Amino acid sequence: MRDAGTVRMFSTALLVLLLMQGGRADEKGGISKIVERGKWLVMLGGCADCHAPKVFGPEGPVPDTTRFLSGSPAGTKVPDIPFDAMGPDKWGALTTPDLTMWAGPWGVSFAMNLTPDVATGLGSWTPEMFMKALRTGKHMGEGRPILPPMPWPAIGQLKESDLRAIFAYLRTLKPIANAIHEPIAPPAMHAPGDGKGKK
Ligand code: HEC
DSSP: OHHHHHHHHHHHHHHHHHHHHHHHHHHHHHHHHHHHHHHHHHTTTHHHHHHHHHHTTEEEEOGGGTTOOSSSTTTTTOOOOOOOSTTTTTOOEEEEESSSSEEEEEEEEOOOOSSTTTTTTTOOOOHHHHHHHHOOOBBGGGBBOOOOOOOOHHHHOOHHHHHHHHHHHHSSSSSOOOOOOOOBOOOGGGSSSSTTTOO
């Protein structure tokens, strides 16, 4: 009797253990599926076009995989901006060859470091901040307006699980310390309505 009880006890313990491990395996499978989906959405969203520094080969600029999605490289000289080349009947925006710096009527914007580096990337962000930023168009979810050409109005349409998947994938990237440049305001002479923009 005692033996049967012991056996039963062990079987129960074993079953519980198996269920727990099964649960854990499922969870792992689930997480890697979410990350995979995030990776796929990042590819589809063309995030690397703007957020990855590039290497230049015969095929033109391609994302630099050694510092993937680490944003506009710090220390790169901001080229002179021919604001005169831009206007309603002229050009709408200009970009650097690596597509990480953008000049337009909004001034100059620099693609953010999306790697999980704490000081310079998304390391200190929560998934909620990430979602709020992309849905409201406010820096970190509550700051200044997010500047063009960041396509937040489109990306922010994704459902919560997709935005969480993108964030989960970004968390798996190699953290790269790259403090991107602060945005530059447009020259005052081009402020709309001040009349100084006219020659
Ligand atoms: C056409 C270029 C472009 C594409 C494509 C793009 N981004 Fe951006 N992104 C930018 C620029 C430029 C900024 C910096 C804007 C600023 O400083 O206000 C930015 C900023 C951000 C920010 C910071 C927002 C904040 O709170 O300040 C996040 C997060 C982000 N992008 C995520 C993404 C993701 C994810 C994708 C792809 C699904 C993506 N971006 C695609 C150009 C782009």
